[in-house]
Amino acid sequence: MTETADQAADQQSAQHQSAHLPSADRMRGLLDAVMSIGHGLELPQVLHGIVEAAVTLTDAEYGALGIVGDGQTLSEFLPVGMSEELTARIGRTPCGRGILGELIHNPAPLRLTDLTRHPRSYGFPEHHPPMRTFLGVPVRVRNEVFGNLYLTEKRGGAAFDADDEAVLTTLSIAAGVAIDNARMYHESRRRERWLQALGEITRSLLSGTDADAALKLIAERAMEVADADSAVVVERDNQDGGHHGPTLSVPLQTADGARGALRLRRRAGRPPFDESEVKLISGFADQAAIALELAQHRAESEELTVLHDRDRIARDLHDLAIQRLFATGMTLQSATRLIDRPEAVERVGRAVDDLDTTIQIIRSTIFGLRTAGDGRGGGPSLRRGMAEAVQAATRTLGFAPALRIEGPADTDVPAELAEQILAVAAEALSNAARHAAARRVEVMLTVAERATLTVTDDGVGVGSAPRRGGLANMRSRAELHDGQLAVETPEGGGTRIVWSVPLPE
Numbered sequence: 001m002t003e004t005a006d007q008a009a010d011q012q013s014a015q016h017q018s019a020h021l022p023s024a025d026r027m028r029g030l031l032d033a034v035m036s037i038g039h040g041l042e043l044p045q046v047l048h049g050i051v052e053a054a055v056t057l058t059d060a061e062y063g064a065l066g067i068v069g070d071g072q073t074l075s076e077f078l079p080v081g082m083s084e085e086l087t088a089r090i091g092r093t094p095c096g097r098g099i100l101g102e103l104i105h106n107p108a109p110l111r112l113t114d115l116t117r118h119p120r121s122y123g124f125p126e127h128h129p130p131m132r133t134f135l136g137v138p139v140r141v142r143n144e145v146f147g148n149l150y151l152t153e154k155r156g157g158a159a160f161d162a163d164d165e166a167v168l169t170t171l172s173i174a175a176g177v178a179i180d181n182a183r184m185y186h187e188s189r190r191r192e193r194w195l196q197a198l199g200e201i202t203r204s205l206l207s208g209t210d211a212d213a214a215l216k217l218i219a220e221r222a223m224e225v226a227d228a229d230s231a232v233v234v235e236r237d238n239q240d241g242g243h244h245g246p247t248l249s250v251p252l253q254t255a256d257g258a259r260g261a262l263r264l265r266r267r268a269g270r271p272p273f274d275e276s277e278v279k280l281i282s283g284f285a286d287q288a289a290i291a292l293e294l295a296q297h298r299a300e301s302e303e304l305t306v307l308h309d310r311d312r313i314a315r316d317l318h319d320l321a322i323q324r325l326f327a328t329g330m331t332l333q334s335a336t337r338l339i340d341r342p343e344a345v346e347r348v349g350r351a352v353d354d355l356d357t358t359i360q361i362i363r364s365t366i367f368g369l370r371t372a373g374d375g376r377g378g379g380p381s382l383r384r385g386m387a388e389a390v391q392a393a394t395r396t397l398g399f400a401p402a403l404r405i406e407g408p409a410d411t412d413v414p415a416e417l418a419e420q421i422l423a424v425a426a427e428a429l430s431n432a433a434r435h436a437a438a439r440r441v442e443v444m445l446t447v448a449e450r451a452t453l454t455v456t457d458d459g460v461g462v463g464s465a466p467r468r469g470g471l472a473n474m475r476s477r478a479e480l481h482d483g484q485l486a487v488e489t490p491e492g493g494g495t496r497i498v499w500s501v502p503l504p505e
Contacts, residue, residue: 029057030167034174043182050139050175051080054149057171058135058164061153065139066096067271068147072104075271076147082129089127093269098122099134103148107138109169113159115152129153135160139172141180149175187276190225194280197221201287211295215288219262222284226277228264233288246272250285254293262288314366322359329355360400382409382418382445389422390443393429397441401429407447412503420477421445421453424499427470428455436460436495450483450502458494474499 033053037046047065055063062081069075074096079087096104102120103110112118115134124131131152139146149172154160201221204214215233223231226248233252245268251258262285264273273281329352336345383405394400413421425443432441436459444454474497475485483501490496 026057026163026167030170033057033171037175037178041182041185043179043186046178046182047078048080050171050178051078051149054151054168054171055080057167058151058160059155060135060151060160061155062129062131062151064150066094066100066104066148066150068096068104068145069272072096072101074100074104074147086127086129090125092125099136100148100150103136103138103150104145107140107145107148109135109137109165111135111160111165133159135164135168137165137168137172139175139179141176141183146176146179190276190280194225194283197225198283198287201284205287205291205294208298211291214291214295218284218288218291222262222281223264225284226264226273226281227266228273229267229270231262231264233262234260243268245270248273248278248281250278250281252285252289252292254289259289259292261285317362317366322362325355325359325362329359357399360402361394363400363402382413382421385418385422386425386443386445389425389429392426393433393441396430396433397438399439399441401441401443403443405445405447407445409445409447409451412447413451414504417451417481417501417503420481420501421451421499424453424474424477425455427474428453428497428499431470432457432459432495438494447503450500452498452500454496454498456490456494456496458492461489461493461495471497 033056037049037053047067051063051065054060060081062079064077064079066074067076067078074094077093079093082090094100098120099110099112099115099118099122102118112134114132115121116123116132133152133154135151135154136148138148149168151160151164151168154164201214201218204217209217219231219233222228228248229245245266247263247265249261249263252260252262262281264281266273332348332352332355336348339345339348386403386405386409390401390403409418425445429441429443432438432455436457438457438459441455441457444456446452446454471485471487478485478499478501481501483499486498486500488496488498
């Protein structure tokens with residue numbers, strides 16, 4: 001009897017040891033899995049390693065890690081156990097409804113022998129393999145739910161047991177630590193790239209790189225650092241069409257307000273941009289705004305240099321060329337008293353007239369140099385337009401008309417009215433060239449409470465011919481702005497056209 005009792009005791013001890021051997025093996029496997037995922041630093045590899053370890057340790061056929069995004073839905077779904085071909089046939093990845101959503105709303109371990117009987121079961125899409133047994137646990141990173149581990153179909157037809165749940169729960173804790181480490185490593189690497197990129201951009205701006213090249217560099221480096229699929233700097237933010245995924249748009253703030261935006265996009269299906277990426281890209285947007293301001297200041301400086309050069313040239317022409325020509329003309333005129341031959345006097349007189357015409361041309365050029373760039377905010381200048389109209393008429397008249405402008409023509413005359421004034425000036429000068437046979441034409445624009453354009457010539461006059469064609473057009477332009485047109489004959493003959501309209505209040 002004692003022998004029998006001893007044999008029974010040995011058999012019971014062997015059974016007890018046999019029952020715990022798998023648990024010991026599983027614990028060694030769990031330790032190996034924890035060590036393996038803990039060594040990883042790249043987040044995608046860490047996440048994939050977690051799912052593979054979970055499948056191996058619980059002897060599951062399928063596993064997945066669902067990452068919880070905004071709005072309590074799955075922003076990413078990383079499956080293991082299905083071929084790429086099968087995944088492609090199934091199509092759209094789960095978004096967090098049904099059983100998967102149960103863990104999102106109630107982050108606690110969930111073990112089911114038949115998931116199809118659960119009240120929140122949503123069913124499977126076409127081509128999806130059948131699944132019954134289920135085990136899921138949340139994965140927390142610093143006390144916040146990062147995602148959930150899902151396992152289905154324990155091999156051999158058995159159900160997941162309490163040991164499986166304990167192992168998976170332990171793995172999820174280690175996974176949270178590994179994910180946190182990988183995210184911190186990823187963040188430090190990204191910030192390092194961000195600092196390197198900002199340094200490159202700063203050196204580019206300080207070296208005088210033009211705005212287009214600087215903005216292109218900013219967009220490229222922002223796309224690389226934020227892992228975006230496209231990036232663009234727009235000086236005026238707009239909403240363009242097309243199907244896109246997550247989009248991040250950061251305003252370009254300057255002293256004058258928002259000048260546009262730095263916009264990054266990812267393909268449809270990729271995760272959205274997070275808060276840390278928004279902060280990083282804001283730094284690139286600040287650099288882009290600096291590039292735009294530097295380009296503007298550089299352009300203004302270059303324009304100011306050109307204007308200074310124009311003013312210097314105009315001053316030299318006035319003080320040197322015109323004075324010399326005028327003195328030469330006076331000398332020739334005084335020399336005619338000493339000439340006995342009439343034909344020589346006539347030649348000298350023609351030379352003096354040519355000098356006067358040359359002086360008028362130079363004065364017109366001086367005026368053009370000094371009025372170029374007077375438009376408001378970089379817009380068209382009425383003064384410059386009048387000078388160009390007079391210069392264009394010089395070719396058809398054979399001489400340069402005199403031009404005088406009084407009053408704030410470039411600030412008080414609206415753009416639409418300025419176009420009318422230029423059209424009337426061109427028409428009046430054309431009429432003088434075609435019909436007046438004039439030797440002198442004077443153009444005067446006065447801007448006060450009214451804009452008044454006066455064109456006077458010493459030609460043959462309009463006579464009693466019907467006022468058609470150009471004069472009728474000028475009158476209709478005046479009436480369009482509640483103004484009037486007057487055609488007069490000054491003392492000594494010729495024609496004076498007075499076109500006058502009130503300025504808007």
